[in-house]
Amino acid sequence: MRGDFSRSSWQPAKGYRQVLLQQGRVALDADFNEQGELSADGLRQLTRDLLGPHAGPAGALGFAIGADGGGFTIAPGHYYVDGWRAVNHRAAAVLRYDTQAGFPFPGAVDSFDDDQSYLFYLDVWERTVTSIEDVTIREAALGGADTALRRQLVSQVRAIVAPDGVDSAEKATRWLSEHVLRHPPASSLPGPRLPQMRAFVDPKDDPDDTPCVADPLGGYTGLENQLYRVEVHAAPAGAEQAGSGTLTFKWSRENASVAAAWVGRADHDLLVEGVRDTAHGFSPGQWVELTDTVGELRGQSGVMVRLIGVDRDRLTYDPASASTGVPDIDALVDPVVRRWDHGQRRSDKLLGGAIVLSEDTDHPLERGIKVRFPKSDGGDHVYATGDHWVFPARTATADIEWPFEALAGGSKAYLAQEPDGVEHAYAPLALVAPGAAPESFQRKIKPLWSPA
Numbered sequence: 001m002r003g004d005f006s007r008s009s010w011q012p013a014k015g016y017r018q019v020l021l022q023q024g025r026v027a028l029d030a031d032f033n034e035q036g037e038l039s040a041d042g043l044r045q046l047t048r049d050l051l052g053p054h055a056g057p058a059g060a061l062g063f064a065i066g067a068d069g070g071g072f073t074i075a076p077g078h079y080y081v082d083g084w085r086a087v088n089h090r091a092a093a094v095l096r097y098d099t100q101a102g103f104p105f106p107g108a109v110d111s112f113d114d115d116q117s118y119l120f121y122l123d124v125w126e127r128t129v130t131s132i133e134d135v136t137i138r139e140a141a142l143g144g145a146d147t148a149l150r151r152q153l154v155s156q157v158r159a160i161v162a163p164d165g166v167d168s169a170e171k172a173t174r175w176l177s178e179h180v181l182r183h184p185p186a187s188s189l190p191g192p193r194l195p196q197m198r199a200f201v202d203p204k205d206d207p208d209d210t211p212c213v214a215d216p217l218g219g220y221t222g223l224e225n226q227l228y229r230v231e232v233h234a235a236p237a238g239a240e241q242a243g244s245g246t247l248t249f250k251w252s253r254e255n256a257s258v259a260a261a262w263v264g265r266a267d268h269d270l271l272v273e274g275v276r277d278t279a280h281g282f283s284p285g286q287w288v289e290l291t292d293t294v295g296e297l298r299g300q301s302g303v304m305v306r307l308i309g310v311d312r313d314r315l316t317y318d319p320a321s322a323s324t325g326v327p328d329i330d331a332l333v334d335p336v337v338r339r340w341d342h343g344q345r346r347s348d349k350l351l352g353g354a355i356v357l358s359e360d361t362d363h364p365l366e367r368g369i370k371v372r373f374p375k376s377d378g379g380d381h382v383y384a385t386g387d388h389w390v391f392p393a394r395t396a397t398a399d400i401e402w403p404f405e406a407l408a409g410g411s412k413a414y415l416a417q418e419p420d421g422v423e424h425a426y427a428p429l430a431l432v433a434p435g436a437a438p439e440s441f442q443r444k445i446k447p448l449w450s451p452a
Contacts, residue, residue, distance in 0.1 A: 304353025
């Protein structure tokens with residue numbers, strides 16, 4: 001999740017149960033956030049163990065699909081998907097499939113043929129909400145100071161043309177697992193795999209050119225502690241996203257937390273609010289991303305532009321640098337200008353304001369840090385827009401905090417890791433077949449969800 005954090009210290013494999021604060025010690029955001037992760041993950045694991053991959057209460061089973069004239073409706077209530085409690089709060093008004101936030105969704109059907117069958121399924125994931133997207137997070141008594149963020153569970157009902165042979169909840173669940181859900185590389189389940197990345201510090205005086213291995217003389221050369229974020233900007237088309245022909249990524253030394261509300265536009269000037277200070281602001285030469293809530297809910301990256309001038313809350317961009325057309329601000333929902341810290345390098349090519357991702361190639365970030373995206377042995381890993389890896393860099397150790405294997409002589413071999421997010425969970429909802437009277441759009445709806 002994006003935010004101004006020192007680091008993320010939660011590691012499920014260590015089996016910690018509770019964070020215990022001590023008196024008279026420095027309070028860290030990481031300790032507080034780790035306790036939140038422990039509690040949330042414990043509840044999710046318990047729910048998954050008790051209910052299985054997906055289920056809901058018999059008396060208030062949410063997300064039931066119904067036919068309504070020429071479209072479909074989504075029933076209010078809640079449903080548990082892989083331990084997450086997805087809720088449709090629309091009890092007063094009917095939620096239609098085509099009025100969901102972010103609709104239309106990449107990869108999903110947005111119009112229906114009378115003589116076609118469809119599979120409806122639920123997509124659930126978490127997103128971070130800041131005071132830019134929700135102004136009520138700010139405390140008015142503090143003068144509107146930016147404090148804590150919120151983690152929100154998002155649920156979207158998606159529809160696709162029904163795959164051949166999928167005629168039951170079991171087969172639909174298996175199909176989603178084998179074609180949509182991405183599994184860890186070591187998983188025994190068939191289907192697409194998650195990509196991996198290896199971050200490492202560049203050795204200064206190491207005659208061994210083994211990739212991603214650093215000796216004690218190498219290290220992080222920065223003068224400040226940072227929390228780096230590497231994020232996939234554009235990826236080829238997949239089951240859940242519109243695609244780009246070229247795989248690209250971007251990075252930030254502040255976990256992409258440097259952002260401001262985009263409130264207006266005058267020619268090639270972006271008018272913003274909420275710039276905190278110089279260190280957490282904008283400068284000429286930087287690349288910024290123009291995005292909004294709807295784009296994020298669609299899993300789409302924003303428009304990248306390069307700044308050529310900054311005058312307080314007025315950011316001037318180079319129109320020739322825009323990756324696509326700069327959107328009309330009046331058509332956006334909670335628009336944001338977000339800073340990224342990459343730039344043009346001899347060793348890296350930029351496309352649309354982001355770095356072209358080349359697998360099995362060292363990509364230098366800055367201050368001795370490099371990243372590498374290993375190729376999959378089976379060639380079955382799938383990148384998705386928004387995949388990201390986060391890691392701290394510390395001046396006290398002249399190193400980054402990244403899993404490694406200790407080698408002889410004190411050297412390290414940094415290990416490839418799956419993305420820290422975005423994690424998605426899926427559950428089948430219904431199979432919809434043509435009815436007896438297609439001209440009136442009558443439908444045969446077969447529910448696939450199950451009560452607990």
